[in-house]
Amino acid sequence: MSVLTIASSKGGPGKTTVTMLLAAALAKEGQRLSVIDADPTEAFSRWARQTYEGPPFDCFFEAEESRLAHRINERAGLDELVLVDTAGFGNRAAAVAMTSADLVIIPTLSGEADVTEAEKTMRLVQGLAAAARRDIQARVLLNKMRRTHLARHAASEIEKAGLKRLKTSLSDLVAYGELSYSGILPSSRPAVTELGDLLAELRKEGWLGPPPGKKHRRAKRTIAS
Amino acid sequence: MKNLKSRNRPTAEEALRAVSQHAPSLPPVQVDAADRPTTLNLRVRTSTLRALEAEARRRGLTMKQLVAQGLQGLGVAVAAADLEDRTPRRRFD
Numbered sequence: 001m002s003v004l005t006i007a008s009s010k011g012g013p014g015k016t017t018v019t020m021l022l023a024a025a026l027a028k029e030g031q032r033l034s035v036i037d038a039d040p041t042e043a044f045s046r047w048a049r050q051t052y053e054g055p056p057f058d059c060f061f062e063a064e065e066s067r068l069a070h071r072i073n074e075r076a077g078l079d080e081l082v083l084v085d086t087a088g089f090g091n092r093a094a095a096v097a098m099t100s101a102d103l104v105i106i107p108t109l110s111g112e113a114d115v116t117e118a119e120k121t122m123r124l125v126q127g128l129a130a131a132a133r134r135d136i137q138a139r140v141l142l143n144k145m146r147r148t149h150l151a152r153h154a155a156s157e158i159e160k161a162g163l164k165r166l167k168t169s170l171s172d173l174v175a176y177g178e179l180s181y182s183g184i185l186p187s188s189r190p191a192v193t194e195l196g197d198l199l200a201e202l203r204k205e206g207w208l209g210p211p212p213g214k215k216h217r218r219a220k221r222t223i224a225s
Numbered sequence: 226m227k228n229l230k231s232r233n234r235p236t237a238e239e240a241l242r243a244v245s246q247h248a249p250s251l252p253p254v255q256v257d258a259a260d261r262p263t264t265l266n267l268r269v270r271t272s273t274l275r276a277l278e279a280e281a282r283r284r285g286l287t288m289k290q291l292v293a294q295g296l297q298g299l300g301v302a303v304a305a306a307d308l309e310d311r312t313p314r315r316r317f318d
């Protein structure tokens with residue numbers, strides 16, 4: 001139902017890591033989701049196949065834009081959530097995934113060049129939204145943040161540039177990096193809190209449905225009353 | 226939950242069209258090795274072939290493009306490479 005595309009024009013700000021975190025956290029909740037890997041390096045699909053250890057979710061590799069466009073629509077009709085991880089350079093597959101998205105998450109590091117790149121990606125989303133005549137929301141997700149002056153500066157630069165961002169940001173944590181080879185969702189403090197905050201924020205804005213357990217409980221209560 | 230209601234998602238064709246309209250210069254990602262070119266041979270009546278030829282000429286397309294576009298219009302996931310005119314051009318130099 002919801003399509004969330006994770007994109008950035010620049011390589012390496014954490015697209016695949018964010019996709020892994022979201023997929024693992026939502027699968028753990030019992031959410032019905034699929035992930036489409038649109039990056040020819042197949043980093044995400046390889047991880048899902050060989051490394052990930054958690055409740056299963058469907059994962060597809062489609063880097064060719066036409067097949068990708070069809071696959072997104074097909075999965076959007078079947079699953080509550082479709083995540084699309086894209087390649088870190090301007091390419092048609094990433095643009096297709098942006099055009100078909102309800103929300104584009106733009107992971108961004110705190111350097112000055114990174115903020116400029118985020119602006120570029122944001123403009124591309126706006127242009128595609130206009131061409132497709134639909135509303136496509138986009139949010140910067142500050143990633144690998146340290147509690148430094150630079151990080152605060154990046155956050156304010158992003159706001160100054162008029163770029164919308166998610167209130168939640170992700171810290172620079174070994175636990176996040178480890179996910180790529182452990183396949184296990186972080187279970188220690190700052191990571192768990194941040195991930196919980198991220199999911200809560202996405203839910204509050206309507207980009208994610210309620211956790212399956214909650215929905216179920218609410219339904220039951222209605223029947224009982 | 227405001228956003229969960231009306232998604233107004235584009236069809237695959239609309240999304241592809243929006244991309245080629247707004248960002249025609251974006252490169253395709255490298256063709257994955259699994260999607261190698263292969264051959265489709267169609268045995269058709271001469272009249273069908275003539276009609277295909279005529280329509281392709283009228284539209285300024287190759288016959289393969291015409292067939293590929295028609296199939297895409299029916300919702301078949303035709304690879305982007307098959308929608309382009311890739312006829313080798315002869316060079317005179």
Ligand SMILES: Nc1ncnc2c1ncn2[C@@H]1O[C@H](COP(=O)(O)OP(=O)(O)OP(=O)(O)O)[C@@H](O)[C@H]1O
Nearest residue numbers: 011012013014015016017088144171172173176177
């Ligand atoms: N919040 C974080 N804390 C620590 N390490 C991180 C964090 N986010 C990402 N990384 C690490 O940074 C590196 C790059 O991340 P990732 O591969 O997710 O980026 P990407 O945007 O997908 O890159 P590409 O453009 O090449 O696809 C990886 O080694 C990853 O483990």
Ligand SMILES: [Mg+2]
Nearest residue numbers: 015016039043
């Ligand atoms: Mg990646």
